[in-house]
Each structure stands twice: as structure tokens, then as C-alpha cells.
Amino acid sequence: MTSRETILVRGVKKYFGPTRALDGVSFSARAGEIHAIVGGNGCGKSTLAKVVSGILPIDGGTVSILGETPSTPAESRALGISTVYQEVLVADESSVVDNIFMGADRLFSKTLSQERKVARAAELMEELSGEPVDPHALVGTLPLGLKQWITIARALLSEPKILILDESSAALDFDSTERLFARMRALRNRGTTVLIVTHRIAELIRISDRATVLRDGRDVGVLEKAEITERNLLALMTGEDRGTSHAVHTAPQPRTPERAMKARNLAVWPNARSFDFDLRRGEIVGVAGLDGQGQDAFVRVLAGVAPAARGLVQVADRNDGWLPVRTLGEAVKGRIAYVSGDRKREGIFASLSIFENMVMPLYREKKRAGILGIIDRPTLTTIFKREAENLLIKFGAKEDRITSLSGGNQQKVLIGRGFAMRPDVIVLNDPARGIDVGAKTELYKHLRAFAEEGRAVVYMSSEIEEFLGFATRVIVFRDGAPFDAFDGRALETKRVLEAMFGQTSGEGLATAHGLTPKRARTERSGGAPEGDGVRVQVSVPAEIKATLRSGHDGLSPQQVPVERLVATATPKVAMAPKTIRVVEFGAEGQPRSGASR
Ligand SMILES: Nc1ncnc2c1ncn2[C@@H]1O[C@H](COP(=O)(O)OP(=O)(O)OP(=O)(O)O)[C@@H](O)[C@H]1O
Structure with a gap:
């Protein structure tokens, strides 16, 4: 028996000036189901979510929610x-x-x-985020993942009959997404209608009971649970039966040992372990970790967006020299571009146009140095057009404010800005957040080509699947420092996940796909370790040698990879362990077992 329909949308139209955001959409959702709204960037999903929430008046059609038509947020x-x-x-x-x-x-x-509010807030946040959160803390001081939990906690306060989540797992890591899913299933089982909008196809296949697909402001199909497959979704989203999109790719491999960047004795937090890192020309380094383990700080330090707690990052200039990267200005000088997935905080300029947002760094360079004085407006327009076409950006006029774009299209403008700078190194911090599969495929293609031209990419992602067939090597962070590393050619999602949870040995760090590949290779071939040309004589007392030997499988101190020595020699920093609740789900989505680590 199918349960009653709680949301009934018939022939709804919503226009923004000449843009037909919704062009006659019909769909319905039932009590006790998780219903996904799926489609490419700019197809009208968020507009539909806002119409159902009663915050956007419509230009045609009818909306009935639990038999009523709310027209203000308060009514809804x-x-x-x-x-x-x-x-x-x-x-x-x-x-x-x-x-x-x-x-x-x-x-x-x-x-x-x-007092009760404070207690309720503390309880809800701990339940949702999996860690205690001070209810009196200023929200501005918290990481994006916790801010996202606050918005979810706000929505869950009143035990909703209809819960609408628009890209709400986009800022959440693997562990948090699982907790969110468990919540959604519990609500669904109590009869709530859960409406989700997400571009994370693998997630939506796992969680949704039904899916409505939109294309260009119209509904183009409804899939029942068994029909929700990547192939069916893509066919409906694009209007073509392209089969599965999984072309087999191999990750780019550097052709020379030349380095594009190096970091020495780097620490991203004051109390975290320091480490060395080399980025070679021609490679894509994937960076992963559970939320708040230092991976985000690492990529921001590399890009000059945040200062290092200790150590120095340097970028190779075009004359075989090295330039320090301590500030954003130095990073720009060193031709490092940064693309952030947190577009609200460190990305878009809301009061500027789409065009200005994309070509802004070029404008600035032109004004300051005069070096790019040759870049006139027609050239900027050409650059804009090229990036907009490459990334399939959907917009009305390029002079429109960036805020008139759908979320995914705003993100594409930021990615376009990164490429428009013509950098030597591009650092991306979870850039695919909220962009559709078509644009993701284009982004990977671009980055592969970029690396193959001998430039270098650092790519932080909260979705491990993004690294498959794409990253040359993957470095996993824990407690503010690299914990393990993997060869991209034989990458297993499960192993990366285990490393994120601290369940691997960490020996990948000292290998040829670890932190400093060149050193690892020379050590293996028996040659002297190659560093920065500076040899340091260290005399190690006999008893320490013996201790080191016993702890490192009989290797002499010279043979022990430097990362293992550092790990042995550095006192463990006391960090509060994060409690991780692992819940396995059965085919029906019901929890099978739970354990806290
Ligand atoms: N306030 C607005 N002013 C002008 N145009 C708008 C506004 N809001 C949305 N649009 C336009 O309406 C269309 C649909 O946007 P919407 O945000 O609903 O798309 P979406 O499917 O949610 O996309 P995404 O996956 O990128 O979030 C887009 O072309 C967008 O540019």
C-alpha cells in the first residue's frame, strides 16, 4: 500500500526575469519516504525546494502541502x-x-x-556532529562542517512532518554523512517526508526511496527505488542514453622528478607533528581526511591562504629558483591558484557580476604590475567565454550579479577563475561541492590535461571516489599531520577510509607515493638520500642506534625512512580522541550493528 501524498506540485512555473527556473514542474512525494530531486546545475532544484518551503511565490500552477498552500516561511x-x-x-x-x-x-x-535551550542545543549538536560542541561558542569560529550541522539542528528542532535538505551533506565528511543518513531514515520510518537535493549520485542511490529528475525547469521522470541507478539518472538528466559515465582513466604520472613545490618542516597546527612534502610537476596529489584533521589547513597553507604554524612552503619559479609562499600575495606571484569549495566564505564577491568574479585576478594583475597590460577587455571576454564553455556554466548575461546563478554555477565560476589565472600550480579545496556530474567530468578532464602539460595539482576532497583514476597519489591526514599515503594507480576506497579512521600502518608515507617521492626512490635504490643539496653529519649515540634498530625491523638509522624517525622521536601530542560511531545498514537501511571506537 502506498502512503498518502504530502506534497503535490502541479504545473508550477517560476520565472526570474527572462530565466524560466521552473517551467511547468509537476511532482509528488509521500509520507514516510526519502524523495530525491535530481538534475544538472541550474535545472531548478533549489527553486523547487524554495517553492515547496513557501518562501518563493509562484507564477503559475498549484502547490499543495499537507492539503494547504503555505505562502510565507512562518506558515510553512x-x-x-x-x-x-x-x-x-x-x-x-x-x-x-x-x-x-x-x-x-x-x-x-x-x-x-x-537554560533548557542551551541544554537542548548542546545535546542536539553532540548527537548530530558526534562531538561535544560548546553551545556558547561564536559560530564564526567554527569549521564549515559544524556550521552545516547547526543548520540541520535548527531544522530538526521541531520534529518536522516534511524535511527539505538542499545539498545538506555537501559540507559533511563521510562519517558525518552516515550520521545524517541514519537520522533521515529514522524520520522517514516515523512517517516524515524527507526531500533531498544532492549531486552526490552514489549517496542518493543508497538513501533514496524515489527520485524525480528535472531538466531545464521541467520534470522528466520519476524513478522507483530499484530503478535509481547511475545509468538511469544520467540518461534522464541529459536526455541521452550515454550508458554509464565511467570511462576508465588512469591517473597522470609525472614524467620528470622536477618539483613544483616543496614544504620543509611544515606544521599546520601549533601542536601537530611537522613533515616534509614535495609536489612534482605533472602530478595530481589527492588529500583526504575526516572533518577537521588538518587536511583543509594543509591545502590552505600550500596556497598561501593561511599561515603555517611552523616550517616553510616554497614554489618553483620559472628561473629554476624557489619563492617562499607565506601569504596570498606570494602565492599569486608564484603562480599558485586556489579554488575553494566554501564559496560564501572565501570565494565569491556577491556584489560583483559573473564576469568580474571570474576575471578579477587578471584585472588586479593588470592594474598593479602593468605586466598584463596587454590583457584588454576583449581578451578578458575571450578568457571568460572559454572557461564558461569548458565548464558548461549556465548563465543569462555575464553582467548579471553572481548571486543570480544557481549554487553549482557559482562554484563553476570560481573554478574558471582558478584556470583563468594560468597558474603553474592549482590547489583545490573540495571544489566539486554542489557541481553536477557533467561539470565534474569536465573538471577532471581539465585537471588531467593541466597536469599532463607539466603543471601540478593538489586536490582536497571529502568524496574518496573522486580520486579513483584521477589522483597520482593520495595523502590521508589525521591529527593535523599526514597519516598514510597511497598509490593512485591501485587505489582502494576501503583502504583510504581505513586510513582516515586510523586503521592502517602509515607506511605509505615513506614510499615513492608518499610525502617526498624522490627521497623514497633514491633510498630504495641504495643511493644517498637526496635533499636540498645540504648534507648534515649527525652522530647518533650507540644506545639510541640500538633502540632505533630494534624498533625498525633491523634497519640502520640511515635506512629508516625519515618519516618513521620523526614519528618515533616526536612525543605524541595529547589530542582528545574523536569518538566514532560506526553503524552498518542492512538492505532496507535499518541499522545492523553499532560500535564506538
Ligand atoms: N534569485 C534569482 N535571480 C535570478 N535568477 C535566478 C535566481 N535564483 C535562481 N535563478 C536562476 O534559475 C535557474 C534555476 O536555479 P536553481 O538554483 O533552482 O538551480 P539548481 O537546479 O538548484 O542548481 P544547482 O544544482 O547549481 O544548485 C538558474 O538558471 C538560476 O540562474
Whole structure:
């Protein structure tokens, strides 16, 4: 028996000036189901979510939610609709508790004292994020993942009858996504309609009971659970039966040992272990880790966006020299481009146009140095057109404000900006967040070609699958430092995941696909370790030699990879262990077992 329909949308139209965001969409969702809305960037998903939430008036058609037609956010809340919007909407200057109860005062102010609110906020945040969060902390000081949990906690306060999640797992890592899914299943089983919008195809196949596919503002098909496959989704999204999109690719391999960047004695947090890192020309280095393990700080330090706690990052210049990278200015001088997935915080300039947002670094260079004085407006326009076409950016006029674009298209503009700078190194911090499969494929193709031209890529991702057939090597972070590394040619998602949870040996770090590949190779072939041309004589007392030998399988100190020596010699920094709850799900999505580590 199918349960009753809670959302009924018939022939809905919504226009923004000349843009037909929704052009006659019909769809329905039932009580007790997880229903996905799927489609390419700019096809109207977020607009539909906003229409159902009652925050956007429509230009035609009908919307019935639980038999009513809410026309204001307050009406929709009173009906039991809660929405988590794509943009992580938090007030940075307010506390966690105030953010969670924001807008909910009518429901709670009379019944809940401030102490109860604080307690409820603390309880909800610990339950959702898996770690204790100070309810009085200022939200601006928290990482993006926790901000995302605040928006989810806000939506869950009132036990909604309809929960709408627009790209709400985009800022969450693997562990957090599992917790979110468990929540969604529990709500579904209690009769809630859960509506999700996501570009993470593998996730939506796993979690959804039904899926409605949109294309260019119209609904083009509904898939039942058994029909939700990558092939069916892509065929409906693109209108072509292209089969599975998994062309077999091999990750680029560097043709020379030449380095594009090096970091020495680097620490990304004051209390974290320091390490060396080399980036070779012609390679794509994947960087992974559970939320907040230092991988985000690492890529930001490499790109000059954040300062290192210790050590120095350098980039090769075009005259065989090295330039320090301590600031954003130095990074730009060293031709390092940075693409952030957190576009609201460190990406878009909301008051500027799409065009200006893309070519801005070129403008600035032109003004300051005069060196790019040859870049006139027609050339900038050509660059803009090339990047917009390459990345399939969907926009009206290039003079429109960037905020008129759908979230995924805004992200594509940032990626285009990175390439437009014509960098030697491109550092990407979870860049594929919110972009559709078509654009993702284009992005990977571009980055592969970029590396094959002898330039270098550092790519941080919260989706391990992104590294397959793409990353030359993958470095996994834990406790603020590299924990293990893997060869991209034989990458297994399971092994990377195990490393993220601290369940591997860490021996990958000292190998040829580890932190400093060149050193590892020379050591293996028996030659002297090759560093920066500086040889240091170290005399090691006999008893220390013996201890080192016993701890390292009989190898002499010279043979022991440097990372293992550092790991042995550095006192362990006391860090509060993160409790990780691992829940396995059966075919029906019900938890099978749970254990805390
Ligand atoms: N406030 C607005 N002003 C002008 N145009 C808008 C506005 N909001 C959305 N649009 C346009 O409507 C279309 C649909 O946008 P919407 O955000 O619904 O897409 P989406 O499917 O959610 O995309 P994404 O996957 O990138 O988030 C896009 O062409 C977008 O540029």
C-alpha cells in the first residue's frame, strides 16, 4: 500500500526575469519516504525546494502541502515544514544556541527557558556532529562542517512532518554523512517526508526511496527505488542514453622528478607533528581526511591562504629558483591558484557580476604590475567565454550579479577563475561541492590535461571516489599531520577510509607515493638520500642506534625512512580522541550493528 501524498506540485512555473527556473514542474512525494530531486546545475532544484518551503511565490500552477498552500516561511513552519538551504545560513557573530533557535522563537520561547535551550542545543549538536560542541561558542569560529550541522539542528528542532535538505551533506565528511543518513531514515520510518537535493549520485542511490529528475525547469521522470541507478539518472538528466559515465582513466604520472613545490618542516597546527612534502610537476596529489584533521589547513597553507604554524612552503619559479609562499600575495606571484569549495566564505564577491568574479585576478594583475597590460577587455571576454564553455556554466548575461546563478554555477565560476589565472600550480579545496556530474567530468578532464602539460595539482576532497583514476597519489591526514599515503594507480576506497579512521600502518608515507617521492626512490635504490643539496653529519649515540634498530625491523638509522624517525622521536601530542560511531545498514537501511571506537 502506498502512503498518502504530502506534497503535490502541479504545473508550477517560476520565472526570474527572462530565466524560466521552473517551467511547468509537476511532482509528488509521500509520507514516510526519502524523495530525491535530481538534475544538472541550474535545472531548478533549489527553486523547487524554495517553492515547496513557501518562501518563493509562484507564477503559475498549484502547490499543495499537507492539503494547504503555505505562502510565507512562518506558515510553512507552522505546517511542519523544515528546510535546510544550500547556502550554509548562519550568523557568525551569534552563539551556537542562538543560531539553532533562530526563527523558532514563536514555537519555543514561551515553553523553554534559556537554560533548557542551551541544554537542548548542546545535546542536539553532540548527537548530530558526534562531538561535544560548546553551545556558547561564536559560530564564526567554527569549521564549515559544524556550521552545516547547526543548520540541520535548527531544522530538526521541531520534529518536522516534511524535511527539505538542499545539498545538506555537501559540507559533511563521510562519517558525518552516515550520521545524517541514519537520522533521515529514522524520520522517514516515523512517517516524515524527507526531500533531498544532492549531486552526490552514489549517496542518493543508497538513501533514496524515489527520485524525480528535472531538466531545464521541467520534470522528466520519476524513478522507483530499484530503478535509481547511475545509468538511469544520467540518461534522464541529459536526455541521452550515454550508458554509464565511467570511462576508465588512469591517473597522470609525472614524467620528470622536477618539483613544483616543496614544504620543509611544515606544521599546520601549533601542536601537530611537522613533515616534509614535495609536489612534482605533472602530478595530481589527492588529500583526504575526516572533518577537521588538518587536511583543509594543509591545502590552505600550500596556497598561501593561511599561515603555517611552523616550517616553510616554497614554489618553483620559472628561473629554476624557489619563492617562499607565506601569504596570498606570494602565492599569486608564484603562480599558485586556489579554488575553494566554501564559496560564501572565501570565494565569491556577491556584489560583483559573473564576469568580474571570474576575471578579477587578471584585472588586479593588470592594474598593479602593468605586466598584463596587454590583457584588454576583449581578451578578458575571450578568457571568460572559454572557461564558461569548458565548464558548461549556465548563465543569462555575464553582467548579471553572481548571486543570480544557481549554487553549482557559482562554484563553476570560481573554478574558471582558478584556470583563468594560468597558474603553474592549482590547489583545490573540495571544489566539486554542489557541481553536477557533467561539470565534474569536465573538471577532471581539465585537471588531467593541466597536469599532463607539466603543471601540478593538489586536490582536497571529502568524496574518496573522486580520486579513483584521477589522483597520482593520495595523502590521508589525521591529527593535523599526514597519516598514510597511497598509490593512485591501485587505489582502494576501503583502504583510504581505513586510513582516515586510523586503521592502517602509515607506511605509505615513506614510499615513492608518499610525502617526498624522490627521497623514497633514491633510498630504495641504495643511493644517498637526496635533499636540498645540504648534507648534515649527525652522530647518533650507540644506545639510541640500538633502540632505533630494534624498533625498525633491523634497519640502520640511515635506512629508516625519515618519516618513521620523526614519528618515533616526536612525543605524541595529547589530542582528545574523536569518538566514532560506526553503524552498518542492512538492505532496507535499518541499522545492523553499532560500535564506538
Ligand atoms: N534569485 C534569482 N535571480 C535570478 N535568477 C535566478 C535566481 N535564483 C535562481 N535563478 C536562476 O534559475 C535557474 C534555476 O536555479 P536553481 O538554483 O533552482 O538551480 P539548481 O537546479 O538548484 O542548481 P544547482 O544544482 O547549481 O544548485 C538558474 O538558471 C538560476 O540562474
